[in-house]
Amino acid sequence: MKRLLSTALVCLAACTALVPSVHAQATKARSAVQGTAPYAGRSEAMQMAADIAQRRGLPLDWVQATLGQARFLPQVPRLMTPSTQVSAKDWNRYRGRFIDPVRIRAGVRFWQTHVAALERAEREYGVPAEIIVGIIGVETVYGQQMGNFRVVDALATLSFDFPDAHPRAAARTEYFRGELEQFLDFTYRGGMDLFALRGSYAGAMGLGQFMPSSWARWAVDFDGDGRIDLFRSPVDAIGSVANYFIGHGWKPGMATHYPVSLNATPAQMAELLAPDILPTFTPERMLALGARVHGGGMAHPGPLALVELRNGVEAPLYIAGTENFYAVTRYNWSSYYALSVIELGEEVRMAREMGR
The missing domain is CATH 1.10.8.350 (Bacterial muramidase)
Structure with missing residues (x-):
């Protein structure tokens, strides 16, 4: 793609x-x-x-x-x-760069330290805490790698x-x-x-x-101190990431993606993949083209995209991306990046809930 x-x-x-x-x-x-x-x-x-x-x-x-x-x-x-x-795209290898025990533990600490700001950002902007945590984790390991x-x-x-x-x-x-x-x-x-x-x-x-x-x-200025500081104020960073997403089409309450199973001909696959990650198809149209959306996706109210993540010599992973998945790609125009952000946030949330 x-x-x-x-x-x-x-x-x-x-x-x-x-x-x-x-x-x-x-x-x-x-x-x-x-x-x-x-x-x-x-x-x-x-x-x-x-x-x-x-x-x-x-x-x-x-x-x-x-x-x-x-x-x-x-x-x-x-x-x-x-x-x-030129190397073959490999989703599993790409994912492993960002979703590892060190980053997950750092994410749990970040979430616990800034839980009030994350809850407020979710309440005021409608962007889930795990998405914000995923972004800051992938970008800088929660402030540990901001560049020199x-x-x-x-x-x-x-x-x-x-x-x-x-x-x-x-x-x-x-x-x-x-x-x-x-x-x-x-x-x-x-x-x-x-x-x-x-x-x-x-x-x-x-x-x-x-x-x-x-x-x-x-x-x-999410911490209310009268200035914006994205270097030393994690609270400002949290609010700013949430505001960025709202400005780029994030829809509160909408899923980012759904599982999908395929029974499509080569011609149908070509049509499904032609728009790349831009949500274009209704669930019914995807089904007619041989792509069944699962996990409640058939009732999804907006357009969807068939997102292909290649796995080297193995079979690709396919998901149905929503407008919110597309919004994550506005931070970095890559479906691999977007799914890494989403899955890191989910891993951190689960680790936090389990007390790890």
Whole structure:
């Protein structure tokens, strides 16, 4: 199935190599990745600074001085360059990256510590606690892996030195320039020390790994202290993740997916899989095409998608995804990612209920 790149949040660790141990990541994150040449000497960077200052009403000298201090990170273009090695998709292997005893135990501790905030978010936004817990667990192991790249360096590198080898280099360059502009704007207006902010090599920040545009639009002061802090306030992160989902079509009370059994011809399968993860079919239409939805799914009131998760040389896993499954993929446009989030949250909930 065709996989789309996220334009709202980037969770690149979830889509690449196996995640290193929590201890190794925590040790590595103690110091920022060091950049090389500053962008003060790049005419296109200084011109962009002038454009940003004019569009946003920011002091020109501040924008130019700030952007001029950003440094090129040579490892970032390498990390963004698509791999030439193509491996078969493997749901079970992918799932194992994120659903393990260490992460589940950390999730239980996080849930127990912030149970009041999770219950309030579920009550006010209609997003189940396990979905929020699943997101923060997959993204950062509950704050233990928030990244060690200076955000301004990462965003500047991707704005001015995005790898030409990428098939969508021009579009991605424009995207990251927009994110850099958002970052400069909200850190200035919020009085934040932007040089102290660390994140992923794509510029994602905090417990929920929000990109600057998502921070500006969806982040909320959920702990009521008068400021938004997605780095040090798990409560703000909880409310912000819930608000992000509501803004991306989450429907309170709706299931994320249902089991499905197949008795479809190749032509029917092609039709069922053509929309990818976009919910398109009624349960009755899916049945007519040889896909029976179980677990109460035949009474589902909205559209469904037949979601295929390949298992290497083994038979794929198929589920019927709802509009809420699609909403989870708005965080990272991957069905593998979405089901990992959902299943991690469920595992943490069950472990907590069992007192583990």
